[in-house]
Amino acid sequence: AQEVKGIGFRTADQIAMSLGLERNHDERLTAGVDFALLQISQAGHCCVPEDILVKEAAKLLLVEPGEIALHVSALIAGNSLCVEDFHGMTLIYPRHLYYAEKRVAERLLLLKDRAKQAPNEDYDGIVAKWESRSGITLAEAQHEAVLSSLMHGVLVLTGGPGTGKTTVVRGMLAVLEAQGFKILLGAPTGRAAKRLSEATEREAITVHRLLESTGGTEGAPLFMRNEDHPLEADVVIIDEVSMMDISLMNSFLLAIPDGCRVILVGDVDQLPAVGPGSVLKDIIRSATVPVVRLTEVFRQAGESMIVINAHQINRGMLPDFSSSIDFQFAEINDSDAVAQAIVSLCCDQLPKEGFNVSYDVQVLAPMHRLVCGVENLNKLLQEALNPDADGKTAIVGANQILREGDKIMQMKNNYTKGVYNGDIGFITGIDHGRVAVRYPEQDVIYERGEVEELHLAYAMSVHKSQGSEYPVVIMPLISGHYMMLQRNLLYTAVTRAKQRVILLGSKAALNTALSNDRTKRRYSLLAERLVGEEL
Incomplete structure (x- = not known):
């Protein structure tokens, strides 16, 4: 079902069921197991214990776990899936990840x-x-x-x-x-x-x-x-x-x-x-x-509170906010007030200090949802930094409006266009559903059906910021994001900044992030x- 462009598994499944496909049809069970494995790999895993795969696929397909377990065994027997037994645990792999993992080990040991x-x-x-x-x-x-x-x-x-x-x-x-x-x-x-x-x-x-x-x-x-x-x-x-x-x-x-x-x-x-x-x-x-x-x-780096505090965070200790402008914490306990403070920083305070907000400032959020999540902050910052105006072209996407002048991110690898997941650009024009984007290395035209690959990037997730540096990093810390408040997430965020880190939110959320070093084992x-x- 994932092979049908633009149609997810659930939609394809609904259509197939409405056309009379039996709930326990082999092709439906195979597609469901494949989709469950896809979701598991998207969560960062190369493989998964068989019982977890069976449970996830049964929940997805509304079929008895016993029936799924039998089908998984048949897929293994037919070489559609790969399996390893490790200390009494049966681990199921998609074929491509099984062979990728094996070859990485073989090549490293050889080289x-x-x-x-x-x-x-x-x-x-x-x-x-x-x-x-x-x-x-x-x-x-x-x-x-x-x-x-x-x-x-x-x-x-x-x-x-x-x-x-x-x-x-x-x-x-x-x-x-x-x-x-x-x-x-x-x-x-x-x-x-x-x-x-x-x-x-x-x-x-x-x-x-x-x-x-x-x-x-x-x-x-x-x-x-x-x-x-x-x-x-x-x-x-x-x-x-x-x-x-x-x-x-x-x-x-x-x-x-x-x-x-x-x-x-x-x-x-x-x-x-x-x-x-x-x-x-x-x-x-x-x-x-x-x-x-x-x-x-080293001494030179040690003069930067960003470097000192990054190492403090990595040890689970409270950063020092007292001694310089380059590492700040604004204690604000209301999420709406945090969001408004971020907008105010980007529209007022930082531009007055000479920062070009589009290029120098990046808002990083722990999660996509809630008032201080990526989605809402992007809407607020777009409205403040690139509002609708006469003569400015726009295109309506699934959950966003993209305007000429918007800062955007490429959300998946597009090998044909030579743009990759995480690339940042600016929309230079929109014409009859086609969107022109200027990236640092090239200009790219997106057809109407490809626009879903673009997302506003005034705010982005910490994960998407990896490998980048920005003069200024702004990060909300609210208790509503407790699921993602982890030490390595905060550490990754602050190490993106070259000149200034501004954290806004509650001390409770900050302490949660510092104390939570239980990164999920993949x-x-x-x-x-x-x-x-x-x-």
Whole structure:
């Protein structure tokens, strides 16, 4: 049912039932199980215990769980689904995620021992020479990381803000280039790639561009670069790896030639990828590839309250709001008042201070619903920043009106147009249902049926902000969002800001976020596969 463009499973199911399809028809049961698995993977899981899948599908289809269990067994027997038995738990996988997870483990274990040897094996001397030439003295962990880049086929570098990941990556580039290695740089999003490029003064592109995307669909992208046509490189460095899901990591590793080094850089304490898997966390947890974790915050970064408070938050401690303008908390206990205060900041206070609200300021909300959720804040901010006016064209979408001049976000990967989930642009024109959008790299025209891929972006979810930086971040903290008030969500939000963080809401909501470090474990066996557990 998901294959019918524009028709969800529930609508297709209603139509089929009204045409007389039996409730327990095999095709209906298969579609229902597939849809339940799709929802489970959209929640971040690669697999799911059989009993949970049966319960979810039975609820969806209004069919007895026993009947669903029999049908799931038949789908496994017919190779439509994959299964692993793990410590007495039966885990069900969609086929593509099962093979993606297996291949990621296989490729990492293969690549870590196959690195092309560096011509000069005086590794300490190479690093010392770079330090002397660049006038940089690396801290112990930083030195270990640069050294490790010369020694290992796969390396993970992780650390929070201000710990010097950028300095380390620059050092890695210098010593690896000095060995004559060809290096490619990438990141999961255009914004993260741009930041990497600015930090290293070298070209960095998205993983999709690196792999030469040629289209395909959301679940099955097509890439020119693969096992048969691998990347031409001796080293590939990817930043913001916490954002990579299992499918993208699989496509990436399949395109790495034997002997090529892979360096994965990211902050493991941030939110995991929107898609299935906790790839970076699982690789680190497996302890099967070398990992360098940077923990020391350096003096220059330590002068920023954003960096200091981000580390406080990560430890579950209350941020310091007393000493500077760059990290503020406005205690407002009424949700409507919080929403109005956000509008006032964007329309009045911040523009007076010289900030261009469209480009410099991003509102990040923990959830989509309620007064201080993404949906309502977007409506309020659109009305305040880009109101309806004579001669201004508009188009009505499902739950929103899009106007010429609006700040928007691409909500899913569109491989044909070369725009990806999370890309931000501005509407430059609307004509007969067609919408023109200006992105930093290109202008794109959307036909009437494609407009649903766009969403207002004055406010966005914290998840959608990953890999980006903004001069100013504004975040509501209200108790109504308690379901999503987690420490790693707050940490991810504040680490998006370069100059100022403004939190508005209740102290109770802030304390809930700080104390809640129970991040939901995602169902995946990547770490276990890397360790070589019997499955």
